[in-house]
Amino acid sequence: MLESKSIESKESKKSYEIIVVENPSVSSQTSEFLESYRGKITYYKNAKNLNLFGNWNRCISLAKGKWVCILHDDDILLPNYLSEMKKAVEKVEENTALISHRAIYFGNLDLINYRQAEDSGIKKQLKKCKSLFLALKSIKSFCINHIIFPILGVKKYKLLDKRSADYIAKYNPLHPSAMLHNKEVFLKLGGYNQSYFPSDDWFCHIRCAENASVYQLDKFLSKYRYSINLSFNKDTMFYGSIVNFLHTRDNLKINKRLKNILFQKQYENVLKIQDENLKNEILKIFADFGFKQMELKILDRFLYRIYRMHDVEIYKVEK
Template identity: 25%
Template structure:
């Protein structure tokens, strides 16, 4: 019996490419792979397993898990390729590598702890067959825990169909989409470039902000739950506990000056300051002064305070601790100025 796990080849063309990055963790991989193999779509699909120099498992371990999925895996529909880096690239460099190797016009990025719903790829397939010129298709997602229990449902962002400006404006202040909720045409990466790997967990958001500025963009939104992302102790983004004011977020905001209008830039930064000050307000109410100080330090260190938008936001909105926040910010700015 021929092994299901194959060495990469570019000799076969597919309709879908599923990019599945792996690094030092297989706890949820089998469940993830089963959810992919049980899809109801018809088109030929490659699965690119991208092992980023893992030290805790081998190709043989991957092979054993893949073989467990054989009963669910119609060989005429799926081809599974295994690729391994000898040195660690990092998550988004690994994903970018997979995008470039993909043998199809459509790219779907699935993390090893994600789950697809039964009809995820079928929904994508039906939409794309009707509108093959689309740039990307997005939907809603669940958040699940270690036991696959749904702990959160994302909001629907609009009506079914092509995205309007109101939808695109949602990406000014935040990223309302999980990675598992979007399939990309390969051509969109040719238009806007790839993920900026140095932005870590904010790379998805920055890419979608660039995408939102594409001329004659064809972004289709489906108000339907597409898949599930998992929150658990081993999750990278949970380890980092990404702050609402960490350096990557401010890097994203600053990078967008190259493609956002000055008004959009102001709107983005003001919204972020407002979120930060709301959090500081909460910390004051809870008596968590160290957390309030830490967040304000992040604002001073990573945001560009020269435009004084932070002060405009503080003056514009009602906050119970407005004066204390102002005094804390001024003190930290003065100290930062002395250092420099």
């Protein structure tokens, strides 16, 4: 069932429309729920089940505006979403298909193995002296951004930056919920493809980056709920692991040592899968691909942290 906070905007000037589109369901109470929003929301019920991606495509087709945000019924837009995204659409290239942003995660955070990091004893002591702690933090940031990154040739991303197909394939950083779609450009590229269910949000983002432009805004503008859904079913995890491995092997232009480090980290992630049969299937595929387990040394882990530091998606969580 939809939550009102998922579809209400707190921004004063109304320059948007809200439509709700759903597949037929005998248990749905959406129409009854939306009675209190009569005149503010347009409701469509599909004559037949278009499945997940077919329904998303219809949402985009029915929208009147140039830019369309698909918001899942359990996710939430933050109050400044519209104003910040309006600024973004004025800055991107004309041939832009998608604009994403950062999301605050909530819900079942165990699904992403989130654990609150504990401060070391030294850090706890430093925090007691706030001015010293902030000064050291600034020095650390300066050294990373102006010394370490330039030496290693690490790219620094902008507030609003274009994401390559390679980047999206490597990290899958774009949340399908609350993403802006350029209606004309996106549908001309074919939209979402139900044949690649349940992973075509990721694959579609890659296609868009290959054939148009995809941007990500480094601001937190929505809340994304983690729950047991199709992102965590066996097929998604199985094929996702294989895609990650093959992409690292065949597409990433990095030295052999760093590739082996990435393979090892992927292997460690597979070991965390609780389903023993699924885990063993993936490990067998890795072995068939020629993966050999290695012990990561201190330098290897340091190189991995540096490699991931500039690229990996930064996120916040809300308990």
